[in-house]
Amino acid sequence: MRKHIGWIAGTAAAALVAAGAITYAVAEDGGSSTGTPAAESADAGFARDMAVHHQQAVEMSYIVRDRTKNVEVRRLAYDIAQTQANQRGMLLGWLDLWGLPKVSAKPPMSWMGMGDMPERGDGSLMPGMATDTEMKKLGTLNGKQAEISYLQLMTDHHKGGIHMAEGCVAKCRVGVEKQLAQGMVDAQQSEIKLMADMLKERGAKPRS
DSSP: OHHHHHHHHHHHHHHHHHHHHHHHHHHHHTTOTTOSOOTTSHHHHHHHHHHHHHHHHHHHHHHHHTTOOOHHHHHHHHHHHHHHHHHHHHHHHHHHHHTOOSOOSSOTTGGGTOTTSOOOBTTBOSTTOOOHHHHHHHTTOOHHHHHHHHHHHHHHHHHHHHHHHHHHHHHOOOHHHHHHHHHHHHHHHHHHHHHHHHHHHTTOOOOO
């Protein structure tokens, strides 16, 4: 358990330091060496959609911190919440920097060519996002049950987030935004492996 906690804390600290450096880099070059991104560009689309995706992860993490006393899960949840809240602030800040709207009339992930995908509904706007029903249920669980539900939901959430971040790595034009997206892929892949171990310790496994 101590090994897990040390890994979590170190990863979160590194992510926050990197986030600060990336924010500074965007401000320094005005957002892009190729000019300000257009409102419907991959850069803007990723910033908008990932901000929404991240917000649910933050909410989910704070819910489980109130539902369990397990130090390992609470530390993971806190670090995910802090890292993704910081990144969300960066993404929304870039949209402000670029003078672009934070919402779009187009469906989520249209910038990835996935605007016509069927919606899961019930508050699940993008792949990996939990439904409103799943979020409410998490808020009723306690102890081990809450831990398992959170780890399963967050694993799915990370898988959806990785898919979107990989889309930015392939399509975004702003170098530092691509760097942030790749950092998300790397960190969340590692966290998925960590959460699989944590689920195994609790006699459970990821949902998919």
